[in-house]
Amino acid sequence: MRPRFRQSMNWLHTWAGFAVAWLLYFIFVTGSAGYFENEIDRWMKPEITVVNSNDNPDGNTNAYQVLEIAEQQLNQLASDSPQWYIRFPATREPFMGISWLQLADSESKKTKQWRQKSINPENGSAVAIRETGGGHTLYRMHYNLHYIPKIFGYILTSLAGMFMLIGLVTGVVIHKKIFFEFFTFRPQKGMRAWLDIHNVLSVLPLPFHLMITYSGLILLMTVTMSNVIDVTYGEGKANHLKFYKVAHSEIKENKAITLLPEDLSLKTVFDDASTRYKNQKISFIGLIDRGSKNEHYDIFFDHFTGIALASSVEYRIKDHQVEIEISRGKAGSAARVYELFERLHEGLFADIYLRWLYFISGLLGAGMIATGMMLWILKRQKNACKDNKSSRFNIITLIEKINVAVIIGLPIAIAGYFFSNRLLPITMVNRADWEIHCFFISWLACLCFCLFRQSENAWKNMLTIAATSYALLPVVNLITTDHDIISSIQKDDWIMAGFDLSMLLFSAIFTVAVLLINKNRQHKKSINSHLVAEKKSAITSEERPS
Amino acid sequence: MSSIILQIILLLLGFTLLSLSMSRHFSQVTNKRQRLAKSTVWLFRMLGYGLIIVSVLVAINAWGVVLGLVYCFGTAMLVTLLLSLILAYRPRWLSVIPKMMKLM
Numbered sequence: 157m158r159p160r161f162r163q164s165m166n167w168l169h170t171w172a173g174f175a176v177a178w179l180l181y182f183i184f185v186t187g188s189a190g191y192f193e194n195e196i197d198r199w200m201k202p203e204i205t206v207v208n209s210n211d212n213p214d215g216n217t218n219a220y221q222v223l224e225i226a227e228q229q230l231n232q233l234a235s236d237s238p239q240w241y242i243r244f245p246a247t248r249e250p251f252m253g254i255s256w257l258q259l260a261d262s263e264s265k266k267t268k269q270w271r272q273k274s275i276n277p278e279n280g281s282a283v284a285i286r287e288t289g290g291g292h293t294l295y296r297m298h299y300n301l302h303y304i305p306k307i308f309g310y311i312l313t314s315l316a317g318m319f320m321l322i323g324l325v326t327g328v329v330i331h332k333k334i335f336f337e338f339f340t341f342r343p344q345k346g347m348r349a350w351l352d353i354h355n356v357l358s359v360l361p362l363p364f365h366l367m368i369t370y371s372g373l374i375l376l377m378t379v380t381m382s383n384v385i386d387v388t389y390g391e392g393k394a395n396h397l398k399f400y401k402v403a404h405s406e407i408k409e410n411k412a413i414t415l416l417p418e419d420l421s422l423k424t425v426f427d428d429a430s431t432r433y434k435n436q437k438i439s440f441i442g443l444i445d446r447g448s449k450n451e452h453y454d455i456f457f458d459h460f461t462g463i464a465l466a467s468s469v470e471y472r473i474k475d476h477q478v479e480i481e482i483s484r485g486k487a488g489s490a491a492r493v494y495e496l497f498e499r500l501h502e503g504l505f506a507d508i509y510l511r512w513l514y515f516i517s518g519l520l521g522a523g524m525i526a527t528g529m530m531l532w533i534l535k536r537q538k539n540a541c542k543d544n545k546s547s548r549f550n551i552i553t554l555i556e557k558i559n560v561a562v563i564i565g566l567p568i569a570i571a572g573y574f575f576s577n578r579l580l581p582i583t584m585v586n587r588a589d590w591e592i593h594c595f596f597i598s599w600l601a602c603l604c605f606c607l608f609r610q611s612e613n614a615w616k617n618m619l620t621i622a623a624t625s626y627a628l629l630p631v632v633n634l635i636t637t638d639h640d641i642i643s644s645i646q647k648d649d650w651i652m653a654g655f656d657l658s659m660l661l662f663s664a665i666f667t668v669a670v671l672l673i674n675k676n677r678q679h680k681k682s683i684n685s686h687l688v689a690e691k692k693s694a695i696t697s698e699e700r701p702s
Numbered sequence: 703m704s705s706i707i708l709q710i711i712l713l714l715l716g717f718t719l720l721s722l723s724m725s726r727h728f729s730q731v732t733n734k735r736q737r738l739a740k741s742t743v744w745l746f747r748m749l750g751y752g753l754i755i756v757s758v759l760v761a762i763n764a765w766g767v768v769l770g771l772v773y774c775f776g777t778a779m780l781v782t783l784l785l786s787l788i789l790a791y792r793p794r795w796l797s798v799i800p801k802m803m804k805l806m
Contacts, residue, residue: 339721339782341790360782363775462769496768505769509706513776520783 162330169326173528176316178562181525183298183313185566187368188518190295191503191511194248197291199655200577202637203283204274206649207245207252218277219244219430223422223441225280226254229273233282234258238446242422246439246458250651252277287587288577294570299376302592310379317373323528324365327358334359347538350531357524364517365524371497404491407484415471415478425453425471433457436466460505463496526563533559556611558603564618565602567662571625572598574659578636616673623666630656705764709757709773713781716753719746721785722799730793732800742803754778 189196198204226242234240234256243253255272273282296302300309328334338359341352358365378385382396389399415428422441429438439458445451452472459466470481486492499505503514533556540552576594580587602621606614633656634640644653721727723746729735738746757777761770788795 336724339717339724339727339786339789341786343790356783356786360786361779364779462766463772500772510773510776513780517776517779520779 162332165326165329169323169330170532172319172322172326173525174532176319177525177529177532178558179312179316180320181522181529181562182301182566183316184518184522184525185570186294187298188515188522189570190291190298191506191515191518193291193295195291195651195655196294198249198251198651199633200288200290200574201274201285202578202633202639202652203285204251204253205276205278205283206250206647206651207277208250208648219426219438220423221280222252222275222277223426225275225282226252227422229275229282230254230256233273234271238444238448240443240446242441244438244440244458246437248651249439254282286577286582287584289573289588289591293588293592294573299372303596307379310376314373314376314380317369317376320365320369321373324358324362324369328362331355331359347531347534350527350534354524354527354531357520357527361517361520364514365521367500368518368521371501374494374497375501403488405487407487409482409484410479411482412477412479417473417476417478420453420471420473420478422453425455428471429455429469433469463499463505465504526559529559529563553611554607557606557609557614560611560614560618561599561603561606564615564622565599565606567666568602568618568622568625569595569599571622571629574629575625575632578632616670619666619670619673623663623670626659626663626666629659705760706773706777709761709777710781712753712757712760713774713777714785716750716757717778717782717785718796718799719750719753721789722796723747723750727789727793728800730789731796733794733797 198206222244223242230237230240230242237256237258239257241255243249243251243255245251252275253272254275255270258266258269258271260266260268272285274285275282293302299313300306301312302309304312331337337352337355339356341349341356343349343352345352373380378396378400385396385399389395413428415424422443426438426441436457436459438455440454440456442454442456443451444454450472452470455469455471457466457468464485467483467485472479472481486495503511506514533552536552537556573591573595576591580590580594584590602618606618609617630641639649639652639656641653641656644650644656722731723738723743725736725738728738758770758774761774764770765773
């Protein structure tokens with residue numbers, strides 16, 4: 157019974173993995189990049205001026221100036237907009253800015269969209285930011301898959317997540333020596349080495365893999381299990397909205413304060429909030445539902461308690477009195493569990509150390525999937541060699557080539573996305589869309605390239621291309637903007653410098669991979685020539701006596 | 703910051719001892735094939751698990767239960783990954799521990 161059980165689990169592991177490997181790899185890589193969403197965003201908006209908190213010890217007077225400038229700009233640019241936001245420098249986004257919801261207007265051909273501008277605190281000017289998808293679009297791709305309708309994206313990613321969970325559980329079942337081989341990696345042992353590294357990449361971050369897969373499924377459960385909502389609340393968007401209202405209802409505390417209703421303004425709200433919460437820094441002020449009965453101010457803080465964001469505060473006028481509303485978290489325990497998984501998945505609370513750990517864990521997950529693909533190919537090539545079936549060999553070669561195009565092509569495509577941000581003309585129409593097109597065009601180009609190369613060469617060439625493109629990113633940044641690594645460090649603009657340095661790090665990693673391949677090949681060649689020489693000498697020694 | 707460094711040190715020591723409690727890795731480090739005495743295996747294991755438990759407690763004390771566990775699992779991932787790379791490519795780096803054992 158047991159051996160058969162393990163065998164069938166092995167079959168399930170192989171084919172569940174094979175079915176969704178490419179999609180999962182895409183999800184893991186773009187999702188990992190998502191952990192640095194804000195940092196990528198900053199790099200892709202080079203117009204932003206970074207504010208250093210140690211520059212202005214007298215924080216509040218400076219904040220008043222910003223508020224004044226922001227309000228003036230918003231009045232000018234967005235007088236008809238229902239929603240205004242003013243951003244103050246925060247830990248992950250150390251800059252000031254304004255954003256507003258632009259309403260659709262058929263006369264001036266405006267579409268409904270969010271607009272934003274950066275504010276330069278030195279001269280009080282509002283700086284236009286180039287149109288870009290930013291880190292946000294890159295991160296959103298890991299669950300909406302971009303080109304297809306959103307709902308299909310959600311369903312496909314959920315499906316991939318389910319297969320991933322199956323892969324993880326069956327993987328644990330079929331790994332006989334999970335503790336004994338916990339640290340084992342034998343790089344010189346051919347196929348065994350691939351299995352070892354696959355195990356290392358799966359077992360060591362296993363808590364992360366299980367958490368990220370399970371929580372990912374939980375996050376999309378209202379899509380995949382919408383029938384459950386249908387049964388109780390009825391079908392259709394309106395009915396589902398009822399469900400969300402009930403499920404996510406919050407405990408709220410309302411309090412009347414001494415502020416006079418006619419004095420209520422951005423400045424007084426800011427003042428009140430910053431005296432009421434002395435040890436918390438305000439990161440956003442929003443003016444929501446402007447001009448309607450429900451007009452209110454929203455304050456967000458740049459602070460986490462544990463893994464929860466410090467709750468926001470609302471100011472509104474009610475019964476001729478100013479009232480504040482403080483949310484005290486979700487009311488239902490199910491919603492609280494959902495929230496816990498959501499926070500663990502997104503890792504917004506993470507400081508720079510944890511953020512890198514999240515990122516590395518995600519990439520290890522991608523590595524696990526990639527080595528799984530390699531093992532699938534190697535096993536089948538071995539069998540094909542044994543059986544001498546040339547027709548099967550061809551399909552496997554094709555899949556191997558696509559594997560290269562996916563595994564190395566995706567990082568190249570991401571580099572292509574970053575390049576397009578710097579190189580496309582600033583005034584281009586639909587610029588943000590074209591950035592994403594560039595992403596997929598570069599990926600497609602990689603695929604075509606790999607299909608026409610022998611797979612052995614394809615690995616080496618693709619790795620070289622990846623190493624070169626990542627090394628070029630800081631250079632292009634230097635040429636097209638005034639941000640180079642050294643001046644960024646001097647200006648304490650650590651996000652810009654960190655991004656460029658990380659790109660150099662990735663380039664170095666790809667270069668090491670190229671060197672390893674070269675070394676391996678030379679090693680193989682010397683063994684082969686050795687074997688050939690031995691064979692020759694054996695043949696000649698056999699020939700001699702006759 | 704200091705809690706993070708403490709985490710890394712505690713977990714690195716703990717997992718190193720656990721890995722050395724296996725004859726395979728101990729042989730890798732000392733560069734000769736040998737079977738470990740039962741008492742040594744137990745000593746390494748107890749110390750290793752002990753250090754890991756201590757690091758979990760330290761993390762929970764520093765960051766609270768949920769965040770502490772996140773830090774702990776994350777750091778454990780980093781440390782074990784590092785350790786398996788050291789064991790594969792530079793096992794001699796760990797020979798300090800067998801040497802110290804001999805001195806005792």
